[in-house]
Amino acid sequence: MNTRDLIDSLSSDLQPVPGFWPFWSVLALWLAASVFYVGGMILLFGPLRPGVEAQLVMPSRFSVEMLFGAAALVCWAIAGLADSIPGLYPRWPIRLAWMFLGIWLLHFIVGFVSPSLEPSMVGKRDHCSSEAYIYSLPPTLLMIWLQRRRFPLNPLRASIYAAIAAAIIPAVAMQVACMYEPTHILVNHVFPILVLATGVGIAAFLIIHLSRK
Amino acid sequence: MSQAQRGDEDSYARLLTELAEMIKAYLLNRFGRLEMLDDCVQESLIAIHQARHTYDPGRSIRPWLFAIVRHKMIDMLRRQRSEQLLAGYRQESPSEPDPLLESNIGVLLGALSSDHREAVLLTKYWGFSVRESADRLGVSEGVVKVRVHRGIRKIRTLLESESL
Structure with missing residues (x-):
């Protein structure tokens, strides 16, 4: 088929495309839905850590730490959704996302010698790690669904971004709902981000390659 | 592109014709004379057709268009074997x-x-x-x-x- 014939074929019987949802509206909807879902589930299965309200309100390293976690979440969400629209914000979201994630994680590493809060077992949840994995899944799937309705040029990369963004939500939420101790945080709240991203990446890789055969 | 998104076939055909020329010129400029040039142009047009619902009329078409074209070009380059x-x-x-x-x-x-x-x-x-x-x-x-x-x-x- 030559190019002229292809153009004739593509432009014949052309259907109008569905109404365009602005990027920032879709992003806000995903963030709101995911944060409310994860927050709701966490409150359903256990209380917040006693005294956390005061820890958040006072200007402190802990509140700054929470802000960086929230910033990482927002930037990864932007990166994930933008990656499904060709040419939209190709650079700055992912750079900011890595930067905020790095700074947030650095707080816990520094916390081995100088923690933001006094480490203790207060507020420990028995299954915080499992909760982190389970609560991450629906937001991951929701974002992947939103991505698939657009046109990700690199679906594998886009799905990994989605998994990271989604897994950060329970990780940040556990900062107020579970005990505060750097090793516990890294192993039980943060490590699921890596596991979920890897698992989603492998699943996406297999699905993409099987569908091409 | 806005008219094309509303289903205007004539506008869409004119747009694709112009885009095909633009894409061909871009690929000639970056890669020179290639056997797969026409294939890349056509694959880009197909991708543009499939992705047309993602184009935001409030933004410039160039970043959107050339992100697709570059991706298709790299994709074809990867798939070339002994050809x-x-x-x-x-x-x-x-x-x-x-x-x-x-x-x-x-x-x-x-x-x-x-x-x-x-x-x-x-x-x-x-x-x-x-x-x-x-x-x-x-x-x-x-x-x-x-x-x-x-x-x-x-x-x-x-x-x-x-x-x-």
Whole structure:
């Protein structure tokens, strides 16, 4: 088929495309839905850590730490959704996302010698790690669904971004709902981000390659 | 594009015709004369058709368009096996002076390390198989594949940096 014939074929019987949802509206909807879902589930299965309200309100390293976690979440969400629209914000979201994630994680590493809060077992949840994995899944799937309705040029990369963004939500939420101790945080709240991203990446890789055969 | 999104067939046909010319000019400028040029133009048009619902009328079409075109070009480059990319051109002895390196594509290839450039030229432009390339270079097939992969990734990065 030559190019002229292809153009004739593509432009014949052309259907109008569905109404365009602005990027920032879709992003806000995903963030709101995911944060409310994860927050709701966490409150359903256990209380917040006693005294956390005061820890958040006072200007402190802990509140700054929470802000960086929230910033990482927002930037990864932007990166994930933008990656499904060709040419939209190709650079700055992912750079900011890595930067905020790095700074947030650095707080816990520094916390081995100088923690933001006094480490203790207060507020420990028995299954915080499992909760982190389970609560991450629906937001991951929701974002992947939103991505698939657009046109990700690199679906594998886009799905990994989605998994990271989604897994950060329970990780940040556990900062107020579970005990505060750097090793516990890294192993039980943060490590699921890596596991979920890897698992989603492998699943996406297999699905993409099987569908091409 | 806005009219096309509303289903205006005539506008869409005119748009695709203009875009085809624009894409062809871009690919000629970046990669020179390639056998797969028309294939890349057509694959880009198909992708544009499939992605047209993602175009935001409030934004410039160029970043959206060329993100798709660059992706398709890199994709086709990756998929090339022993086929000859450059029409009517085969270099029996890669050590001879090669006008290819003086063409537009030479700008991109020149940015690669010598190892990566050799591997990309042997497999993608001169039509040698991975095994033949490995024999010529005196390395394993796995090393050739890695070098080709990294070379193409570098080309992709260079093309994407043009959007900034």
